[in-house]
Amino acid sequence: MTARKPSLQQQALRLQNAARRRAALDTLAIGLPLTTGIVLLCLRIFGPEVAAAVAVGLLLATSITAAWRIRRLDRAWLVARLDAGAPPLEDSADLLFRDPAALKGFAALQRGRLERRTDALERMDLRPPWSRRPIVSAVLVGAAIGLAAAIWPSTQPVDAGRRVTPHSAGAPKVTRTRLRIVPPAYTGLPAREQPALDARAPEGSRIEWVIDMAPGPDAAQLVFPGAAAVTLARRGGGWRGATTLTASTLYRLEAQGLERQRLHRLNAVIDAAPVVRIVEPDAQLVLTRPGQTRWTPVFEVTDDYGVAPGAVLRIAVTRGEGENITVKHRTLPLTGRGDGRRKRFSVTLDLAREGLAPGGDMIVQLAARDNRAPAPQTVDGPSVILRWPSAQGLEGGLDGMVRQTLPAYFRSQRQIIIDAEALIADRRRIGADRFQSRSNALGADQAQLRLRYGQFMGEEAEGGGAGGIALPTNDAPSRPALPTNDAPAPAPAAAEADHDHADHDHADHDHAHDAGPPAFGSQMDVTAQFGHVHDTPEAATLFDPGTRDTLRQALNAMWGSERALRQGLPEDALPYAHRALELLKEAQQATRIFLARTGANLPPVDLSRRLSGDRDGIVGGAFAALPDRTADATAADVWRALQERPGPTGPLRLDALDRWVRDNRGRLQDPLALTAAIDTVRNEPDCRPCRARLRALLWTALDRPPPAVQRRTAPDARGRRYLEALQ
Template sequence: MAEQGIHIISRLRRRYVAYRVLSCVLFSVAIALFVFGGLFLFFKPVIWAVPAFFISLFALFKIKKPLSAKNEEIAAFLNRTYPEVEEAAEIILIPSKHLNTLQRLACGRAEKALLGLRVKHKHFRRGFWHSIWVAELALLFVFLCHIAHEIGGHPFTAVPPSDVQQPLPPEKVLPQIDGVELTIIPPAYTHKPSRTQDRFNLIAEEGANAQWLIKTNVALKNAFLLFNDKEHIALKNTNGGTQWQAAKTISQPGFYQVSIDGKLSEPYQVQVIKDAPPVVHVKSPKPYTYIDAGEVPQVNINASLTDDYGISAATIMATVAKGRGEGVKFKEYKLAFNTAFSGQPHYDAQKLVNLPALNMEPGDELYFYVEAKDTHNQQSRTDVFTVAIQDTAELLSMDGVLSGANVKPEFFRSERQIIIDAEQLLKDKDSISVEKFNARSNDLGIDQKLLRLRYGKFLGEEDEVVEGPKGNDGPVDPADFSNAAKILKEYTDDHDKAEDAQFFEPAVKAQLKATLTEMWKAELQLRLYKPKDALPFAYKALRLLKDLQQKSRSYVAKTAYNPTPIKLEKRLTGELDKVIQPTAKQEMKPAPEPYQALKNAINVLEQLKQNPKLTEADKRILQAANGQLSLRASAQPGSYVAALGAMRRILAAQTADLKDIATVEAAIQKTISAPGAKPSAQGQSADMGLSRSYFKNLKQAKP
């Protein structure tokens, strides 16, 4: 009896293991399909999908261990799921000699329950269904990749917005044509393989080579391709008049027709995918970078370069400016990135530029821009970025501060003195004791604190003074009983808040806040006995202060204009009879209307809706409109080729079709724009505008 129970549990274990193994296999197939679709989409060898399957299958077997399931797990599952077993399924797996009387009774009842138990498969198929859903998603991904590959590109290719992305219309071929085999060979810069299609409508990359092989069901005498109603390309006979070949390099969009023994086909589209120039984005540094004293004199140039087909080269064009005024000298450098460009569509290039290696000194400036070139030799560049090194000598100079024309308070020079004392302390470090060095550094920190508090008053900050409790020794005036204003004054602060201080403009206040922040940092380093680390913050605070000083200057003209004195005896005595009002006459002829033929064609098309028969005069008007539509179709084939074919069907048919009329009218309405405003003389009212002024003042008057 025990053997039957063990057999049932073992059979359930094999079923559970089979579902788990199938789940791992399906997951591995899904991963291989995703790899296959990605490789197929990017025109890479798809054979790598096979090792991807085996690697993923090995990893899943290693992680999930589907073959390691034991009978004890199935017994525990039966105890949890089916109450009929009475939680005694695990006793069946214990040998009979190790069971007591009570366990033998429980084992017998559990075996009877197992013999009549039907375990459903849904408990074992949960992970299996998940793997099926993932495999279906992988199949959908492969299908979408196949569609993108058939179109001739992939969704990650940057294609400029144009009418290339519009769906191609259905084609109508001449009855003599049995089929066409159109081979498109993309140019070398696209790195794309050649493709073949059985349609006349053509979408190709700029510079691609198109080769036609047209098969006919009858022998022909003469055949050629007509491009944009201008260019003729003869079709060469290769098989007794039933196979014709031609080739052309596609560089411009337009349309073409197939001529067979003097009979023209309908227009077919020729759409060109333009090669977009590379896109260069400089992530760092900022457009203007200032290197303060104490900072490392180097700049890291990090640029992102993207192109639809590939980047072939990228260069940093740098210019170093040295000197001032008329003595400025420039020297150009050509720097290369650390990345080797091999035609990939995207690169993240970096270059660490050491400024002293370019002979840059304090006060010099570096101007650079990044220039990139794609595989089609198209170039693009970024804006100019500026990197300047702080000139500490100029920053510490007293020029302008001692001038009488620019008298400033004493504390505008205190930060400069702190910097000088800190540099002197660093020079004396080896000749003084550690205690004296720390004491002088701490004294500088106190000076920095006093200076910061002095500037903080301009922002509404209070002194760091702890006020003692306010006494209440004097008698209280009975009139102040329940005086809310006085009570609030005793327990609130009436001083200006830092956020509400109105001493400066918002921009000046923001820069002054940044100055206080740098002073805080400098004070911290000085209190930690690190004057060397405090110097960069002190220099930056001084630079911000000098910038505020320059902004506060006001300039007054040095000399004034003294007009010639007026002779009163000759005032208002001049003769004005020869002074006439200057007039300018100009004859303006209206420019010729560029779309007059299309406007005339609209009238004819509206008449055709009532009477579908064409007269000779109507044909001449529609022929003129057909010429303008042909020019538009040459520039934008996706929008106008269908209208051009409809116009030619209207001209060739005895009775016009309403669908063709609607197609042509929609294209004409898209072409014709609203007329612009023309110059005209403004009429003057009889009362010289008095009534208009009266009503204007009446509206502004108070009631």
């Protein structure tokens, strides 16, 4: 059974592909020898980096040329060559590449006749001839360039990046440096290379050096002050060495015959510990809501390189009251969600299953770690407390009093103004209900602050006020102590300056006696009959009448601010709040003037000794001499010696300064920079920028002297004559 012959169309396409392959090979035969020779020469002169770049460029040019030659051999070229070289096709080769179904009439008849002539293209060859002369020339030129690169004389001037032979005449010099930094795997940072020998890398990174020197020395090493040296080995025409960076350090390249090099610096970036932040709830102490059965705390952990996927949640549940408190501890493993450097950990806790009961606390704390290897860093986050108040604590008692007086530690008149302005700015971003709630809460703070200042005017309680505290009137002192975490302030000015005010309401307290006869058993009636009255400004304060009037106006302004805030009008409250702040400042100044007038007792001025120059009895004695700070005397002497001045300069005590840096390393901000600058000035004493840098570093390292009174300099002859004339 004979194989079926391919059609004329298939034979024509086969001839076209053969021609294209010939054109590509012909281009490569010309370009590859030239590329090889040029790359070898660049490798010899400029090094592997330049040679690789040149090779890529030449190969890209050769490929573009081959593609251009192949593209020229298209369908039009094929039809023209078939019509010119195949007479049996009768100049109808174009019909072979048309769709037979679209041909009609004479064209279809001619296509059928051509299909029967299967032997028309058997002996035909459309491949272009080899470019023999260009190929031979390219091979000869490439060989000549490669031979020139091989016999290039080693005594030629060495360029900055040129590879040199290790046995050249003369003192060795550094021609090229490469520093490769391989960070630890847990950081996820890629390896990088740089030509500079100063570097900043994560702690635990592997540092690799490749140093070329011409001519090559017999031995080379990297010397680290206070640590073992790294011996460099000669491999591949360069000197190579490696070490692990454990701490920031200085080092120097040393080789036989090599001039003394400057110190280089490696900065080790310490891996920071992870940071744990509370996302939910927004406070570290929260109270249970009525009917709450579950609680979902959410923590967020961030780290500079990566957070471990797992963490541990510590849970402590307290039960009981007073001294009969029991604590149950347990741990719960959690899995975080998020990317490598930021993960969130959350868990839903069943309050009944955890054993939380009224009067108890549930304390949760997240212990997270990073992915540092081999020893991860573990950090305990902030604790969050969920408190279930007891029924007794909600009705009254110490817990209730603490909750009522707690805002007194966080509010001041200036803070109320700031919060009111912030509330006005947030009006568009929050709802009406939220706006009204915040304004009402701010009004409650204003009321509590008003009552605190009212204590200085004899006011103690406010009947029916929101958030008011009824204080006992029988045993209360005439000057009630302020509930602050600082010492009690003697005046409202001091309380305002500390920004630590207690807030109490006293609305309508000034008019309590004008409201008519009190009811039977009322607090005012009992006080008037059986107690002592100290709720009037004159009986409860020691201020002068002007200060009491100023403080009373401030309380009235606070009442206007409170009224507007309670109504949800913070814009109307701001004028009253500013007025109250101004009056408080005025009371502060008046109080200080009043106290100064009563306590000052200055001696009379003796006008008979005026302009006489007699100082007997008016000078208390000479000031005590300041102790000499000999600790920084060495650094100060070198700093003065480094000052640029005309004429010869004195010797620099660099060895003593180096010892001073070692002795004071703990308190210096950057001792490595000082050590490197000292070494540079020692090796290059004529380098003015180096001296200026050392002087600048010394200025920042010296301790500032304490302020002192300078003695007056001795007068000259003219000054002495003037003083004698005065006497």
